[in-house]
Amino acid sequence: MKIVKDSAIYLSGELISKVVPFLLLPYLSRKLGVEGFGELSYYQTFLALLGIFIGLSQDGAVARYFYRYGKRSLNLVVSTGYVYTMTVGILGIVFCWIAKSEIMFYLVLSSIFQVFLSVQLSIRQCQKQAFPYTLIQFGSAITNALFTVIMLELYETELVEKRILAVLFSNIFITILAYIIYKQKTLSKSFNLSQYK
Template identity: 40%
Template sequence: MLNKIKRLTQSALLKDSLIYVVGEMTAKAVPFLLLPYLTRVLGTTGFGDLSYYLSLTAFIVIAMSLSQNGALTRYFYVYGRHGLGNILLAGGLYSVGVLLIGTAISWLLHSELLFYCFFTAFLQTLIQNQLALRQCQKRPFSYLAIQLGLALGNLLWTLLIFQFFAGDTTDKVAQRLIAIILAHGVTFVAALAWAKYQFAINFRFTPKRLKLGLGYILTLGLPLLLHGLSYTIKGQLDRVLIHERFSSHELGVYSAGVQVASSLTIVIMAVNSALVPHLYERLKSQRMTVMQLHRLFWLSLMVPFLLTAMAWAMPSSLMAWLLGADFAQSQYYVVMFVLAFSLIIPYLLLVNFLFYHAKNAQISLCSVISTLVYLLALWLLSGVSLAVVPYATIISGVVILPLLYYYTLQVEKVKKTP
């Protein structure tokens, strides 16, 4: 009987994990599917400007969200449902405060597009909180519905606005940001109404409760700022720096190549999500040793070179066909970032092992060192030429591997110590 219950539980966990993976892949796949349309409508200059403002949005989200979704999840598992509405409300009011500051900054700088970035970050934070609410209460289909609704809204609003409103390149960039805002806004309103029906969450407003809720969010969120900033720097800072040092046309060609190559990370992370439970199960039952893990690691180092060779073999005419004639030069950046992103494969092998053994401090140290190396390389290489900027990502991806490898050896030494 116990074995039957265990099998049913494992089956449910596998099904839920699959649903979450489908949701994440759908959300990340839509920008890629829109890519050929956007590159043709915006051109290289407009696409470069859009990439710049989306990168700014990613940095604003760090301060706007302050890892509220993680705080919500922890609160639910530690304290239960009672008072969860106060945490949601406190987080929402904090985000409103950041939005007001952002609005003032945008007004002082006379930047309408910057305001759209702040508003997009605000709505993204609210959506993240709604997703966390579903995830911690084990509502995978609700989670998937929000992700699908957001992805579909993103697609439809973009097509509708571009179809019915004319304008120059700057107008088109603004229209794309407005489409993102509308998609997030409609999805959030629907998710909030659905949450009140599903979970019967009460918002009991008192200054004391809000102060406690805000203190809880700040206590958990502030220490994670460095982690979030480190991750975003390596994923977005290059486009911000390129926008300042090079032309929007060059940034557009560069960003298109990055986005095509990033489709590889969608596949890698989906496979990783599916394989992690099996890896942990093998580690728990001691069917996976450090020696076996290292053998897999050395084999996985061949994958980046194979994938890069495949990307290099693709004709540049393929990029011209996919993105438009002006983006033929994006082929070079696709090849470079396929190499950079495929280094995630050996990285995940090592980092998942360290996560299993609760070596979070060591992982964080490696991430900080890798980020510092990336910043130095990015600053130096961007002063040489745009063509060598991708090497900053490659170098930082290579640097972190021996550090993680060293810590996996340390885990084995500790296990052997009597």
């Protein structure tokens, strides 16, 4: 019975997280226009490609590690992946600085936090935490839509850039929230010389 309940929670979370951006499409097409919407699609393609190079399927690596070794040292794998992501991300940011491309800078940052978020989702899914998984997805979709509407209503120019910034702010907000919750539930061991005397 638990598997049916969890499946229903996962399915509803997936549906809600996909419906919100779908409902945002008419608003985006009206605000951005044909040219702006095409430009946004162009940058979203870059975002997807950056996610591949920056993330290297860390969510898959976390899942494989979890199913092979269990929770033991999962935090080490997650932390190592985050260090890799930050290293490659910083190299990407330096490249954007050299190229003087502000929008690519936003895309690299957004991609970094998207990788962090996908790892957090993978952890929740592996540990069969259906409700937190769904909550993270739902929160991501809602904050993405909310930040998009706020940014596009506040500004009149460079709306494609504002949409990318809204995605970035949403990713940062939800990733930090998910990571704080993850760290609260993770036991960390520290070396203490007095315990070996």
